[in-house]
Amino acid sequence: MDLVVLVPPERPVRQPASCYFLVRGVDVSVKVDDARWLPRARRLARQSLLSAETATCASYDSELVRLRATGARGVPVSPVLADVLRSLVGARELTGGGLRGGRASAVAAGSPTASCGGAAWPRAADPWAGIDVAEGSATVPAGRSLEVPALAAAVAAARAATEVLQVLGTGAYVVIGGTAAARGLALPPVVWGLEVPPGGTVSRVAGSASSPWSEAVVAWSGPESAALAQAAHSWGTEAPQRLHALGARARLSGPGGEVLVA
Known part of the structure; x- marks a missing residue:
């Protein structure tokens, strides 16, 4: 009687893979631990950015513009807008209300005050005061012109990396615009000089x-x-001390060289 030895098939070795692409002029890059999931991870990152942009840009029909036009309390909002507003409130608390992210002025329907691109930080009355975010709803006082493209991109990157890990089960590194996020990686990536x-x-x-x-x-x-990165410019030479007091790690580049905040 012949002896038959069953050899289990070898498990495929996971190979990392990455891609770079543009979404409406915004740089996006995605890296995953398992190359098999890269196409789906790319789609998730693209959709995350589009959802954040649609919810928060200055177009008259965006969710944020419609929300601030009503001035009503407890208006139902999408999860992505809730995340952006929650981060906005958190940023206001971190900076003591000193960060300016919009203009407190009357907003005429159909007359956006900012594009979905870069945002300035004008020194005006605190436009973030009175914003409240609850589970599935939010309140934005009427007449508040909020410019949040940088925060929206940061939220999109964080949501995309989290979704790739949760839905696809692979570690992910996502960069959208000027923000990088990583989830489920054995070694934290280093980007722009910081881990x-x-x-x-x-x-x-x-x-x-x-x-x-x-x-x-x-x-x-x-x-x-x-x-906080935008606030560093507003804070000027006080930025290293203020970021250190918050417990943030930072790299600030100036004419005299780099300042590292640990």
Whole structure:
């Protein structure tokens, strides 16, 4: 009688894979631990950005514009808009209300005050005061012009990385615009000179002529890194001390070289 030895089939070796693409002019890159899931991960990242942009851009029919036009309390909102507003409120608390992310002015329907591209941080009355976010609903006082593209991109990156891990079961590294997020990776990636914290993000914002910093890179436990990177320019030379007091890690580049905040 012949002896038959059954050899189990070899498990396929997982190979990482990555891709880069543009979505409405926004740079997006995706890396996954398992190449088999890259096409689906790409679609999830693209949809995450489109959902965030549709919800928050300055178009007259965006969800955020319609919400702030009503001024009503407890208006039902989509999960992505709730995440953006929650991050916005968190950023306001982190900066003591000193960060300006929009204009407190009357908003005429059909007359957007900002594009879905880059945002300025004008010094005006605090436009974020009075915003409240509950489970599935939010309140934005009427007449508030909120410019949140950087936060929206940060939320989109965080949501995409989380969704890839939860839905596809593979570790993911997602960069959307100026924010990177990673979930489920054995080794945290390093981007723009900083390690992406577990469950967090790293954001990079270029400075304007009025900022002492040519570039600010901030790592934080949530999407608020985008707001903190913009705040670093508003804070000027006080940025290293203020970021350190918050417990944020940062890399600030200026004419005199780099300042690392640990």
